[in-house]
Amino acid sequence: MIIRARTPEGQLRIEIEPSSSVAELVQKIVKAGSFSSRIDVFLDPPQSKSLAARIDVSLASVPLRHGDMVYVAFAKDGDVQTPAPRVVDTARPLIVEQDPVDNILEKQKGIVKRDRDVRFCRHGSSGMCDYCMPLEPYDAKYLEENKIKHMSFHAYIKQLTAQSKATSSKFIPPLDDFDFSVKMPCPSKSHDPYPNGICTKCQPSSITLQPQGFRMVDHIEFEDPSIIENIVHFWRTTGTQRFGYLYGRYEVYDKVPLGVKAIVCAVYEPPQLNEHDAIQLLLPDAAEAKIDQVAKQLGLCRVGMIYTDLLDSGKGNGLVVCKRHEASYFLSSAECLFSAEMQNKHLTKTRYAPTGTFGSRFVTCVITGNREGAIDIESYQVSNVAMAMERDKIVEACVKPDLMRVQASTSEKYVPEVFYKYKNQYSIMVKEPAKPTFPVDYLLVTVTHGFPQTPAPFFDKQNAFPIENRDALGVDAGLTALEKRLKQYDRDLVQALSDFHALLFLSQSGILEENEVRLMLDVVRTKDAGAAAQLSHSGGWMSMLEIAKQTSSGQQQRGTGSAHNAAGSSAPPPVEWDCRHCTFRNSGGHDSCDICGLPRD
Template sequence: MQIAAALKVDDKSLLISTDSKGAQVVSVPAGQPVGGLGLKHGDILYVDFKRTAAEPAASASAVTSTGAQEPRPVVKQDAIDDGLEKQPGTIKRGRDARFCKHGASGMCEYCMPLQPWDAKYLEDNKIKHMSFHAYLRRLTDQNKTAPPTSSQFLSPLEEAEMKVKIPCPSRTHESWPKGICTKCQPSAVTLQSQNFRMVDHIEFETAGMIDNFLKYWRATGYQRFGYLYGRFEPYAEVPLGVKAVVSAIYEPPQEGAYDGLQLTLPNTEMAAVEEIAARLGLVKVGMIYTDLTDDGRGKGTVICKRHADSYFLSSAECILSAEMQLKNPTVSKWSASGKFGSRFVTCVMTGNEDGGIDISTFQVSNTAMAMVRDDIIEASVEPSLVRVKQLTDEHYVPEVFYKYKNKYGIMVQDAARPTFPVEYLLVTVTHGFPQTPSPLFTSPLNFPIENRPGVETQDMGALQRHLKHGSLTDMLSDFHLLHYLRGVGVVEQLVQRPSWQTLEMIMKETVGAGPVSSGPSTSSSGAAGPSSAAAAKAPWACRHCTFRNPGGGGEL
């Protein structure tokens, strides 16, 4: 009863055994001396308790009182994650002519494969962040992590928690703000640059996609926003890397201005766009927007606003990126919560130091996502600084620290009171275009972009002009056209027409009865073969209606 009271469970549910597997259960009648149970001083007892069918597990991977974990539910990862986990991931090296003293079939420390997280290899190849799967492989290999299906599995990935636990797990005091202890108080946050990234590279299928996106700014001077739709693929330039391949840019309803823009929310088109993308095998991989100002020289050049001495992403943009990443998490079976980080990317089109237009691609760190989720930070008036919110009786904010090198080159730690540099939240991502483009959408002419009033118009006239420039198959291969057809209900109307239903009937009957011929077939000698005679007597479907004709007749 004393054990039950300490564990705060019903004493009838306790199981006390002399082995860790619970096979040798000790019955403990009330008032029975310990010596009468066959136990002696120094014996080790193991305690567990029975969970009733109506009592839910505490979490997806609940831990029993003996320390063993219960089986976790199956987590369905993306195909890219399952594929990368099956790869060895090691970096092959050739035989070093200077240091390798063995034969061609031998191996030594100078030529043996490197691990995908090898710091020197990443530095030599100018890879700023290791890939997510290299980071995960390092955690699981070094800690000898059991597989997720094992009862001994301990999740190597954990999402940071920055909220006070209410009520306190210890149940020894009143909930915050009346009381707080180390069991319910979140740990202090020490900021440092994230050494891995969820996506290593952004690949736009064609340069024309970017030019088409910029067309609106060139015509109006107003800023523009779009969602990136594509797919995730392995990226061979980084060990166990992942790249986001962008196939289309959808531009939601918005109001642009010279110095910003405002999205029209809620977006009634979003469900239809997601449906079209899903049917095409595409997912939302990120967002892109412009921050461009013409420099007034009349040469098409722009002002360079973002650089090392100003900022790359403002604090407000970092918070927006974190919110978007929280809405698009990455599913992972190696995380206790079933998700970890996000592959959602942020692309900004802005001026470079030469006055040209360039793309900057970023993600924000998992710490940034947690700080936004738990309402720890807010935007600052100074775009290069992030403001830490104040602690109040209604809202607990943990201590936030960051490390930096002072003017003497010594690493020091400082408290973020009340701000810290935005760079601690950024993760840089590379971008580019394929050497041999093979785009998903191949229409030779761009259909007008949606939601561009005064610049481009989507209507039946535009559809007619678009379709007459090539074959129907080629001209329909355009994401914006498919979105327009879905919006005006053309696809639904086509499916409901009697002619389409007739076509479906003919296809079904043809598949069921074999190839249908309009007349008797002949062999190479010119005579009708036995197969043609049998086909002539078989029932046949009229190609003009849904009537099924008896065999032996001909089509009028």
């Protein structure tokens, strides 16, 4: 039989007889993994039951059966000299900190209830037959009739676990990631590592591409139209494209059995260079970690990315060019690789995968023109195969945007064969090798999008605080803008702070202490007036108000002075000076600091 062993250095497959002892299994694992340290063996990460005293017990008596997974950890210093394998019942999933929506959905059966069919049902109201019995959430006919192209992630899990229960009473995590790399060292230990040698035990299998039958996210819901309008406004004003990260949360989507929707609450626009046909992100973004932390304290997370690809029709009627369609492309190969890279950075935690992660809920939204020339949104994910191919670096972008190029094998990297199937002109399914390209459409997963019928946005959309990193528009996202927003809401601090961009500015300003930043975010998350009153009386908040006041008055004085100087004779160039409060070097000519607003003397 075969026992799978997940180790800190990778996964192993151990061939062993059921009559073999636990000690023999440990020895085979040590040999296969070439471990220099002592190991412990478990059947679950909690490591709750030890078999240190049962080394000579047979695997069948443990019990361990064909296909079971064991988990290997290195023994700590001071442990007993003999490895002490520990085995526990596997009839439960792994313990992983999943998203709350996963905890909700895994407890639901997801069955689709049907009413009594008056044409075919021949029983009473309390009876049931094949025409009215509930359907499973993965029922192919139901999905086709309701035009659901991809089943939901949890429906896919239900489908896999339903099949496994029919063959085994033991739970085995059903989700496995694709691995297209050569196993090094080879499990057989019969030859030198690649490229000097390769065999069927270390060589990755060939890849046959086919559309993915499930999707991790079923719908994207933008809380308010202004989220999209703000990005489109940048294009209308500058004529250049714009990029942003989507922040929000996940909730149950009841339009699809066991569905998940990503609710977008705000967009963060990182530093970038914008052109009329290109976007260049300025990486690394030093503020990225802080922004993710702010979002987490608000109960939000990064759910995707969005960017524009707009071109004016030139007819003066406000329409745009439709560039993405079935005769062209939907996502280019370069965009597809970027989406795969971002999805690999944002994996979904699940207890139904041996590694604790599987796939990603990170979405890609493109604002572009539709067939009617109107501005529309297209939403996608790339498949798990695409994520693995990008991770293992076996594909690259092609000159033709609708094609993906397969790299050639080298002495440093082995690339498995890639095939794809399609119907030819005679409606016959043909299997074609991807030498050297294949259509990008095989890697795409479409996601629907929309807006709520009764909007209840998490953030206030009135009197919006200026969006960060918009220097091209001359936007002042500083203390003056903050003071203006606070005045507009008078004493309603809860409402005044309910702006994602204002919170990002305050959390990075350095004026508030860490505990004051946490209190500020709690005010927005809980809408607690008592916490708002506590924040308003804190030292950092009062200092911020004073600095904002001084900054605003200083800018007004400089504006008056500039107008006066323009009317008079030429004056000598101002002398630079360092602020004794914040150490910022000012260009001179005025009596208050450009940053903190405090007086020069």
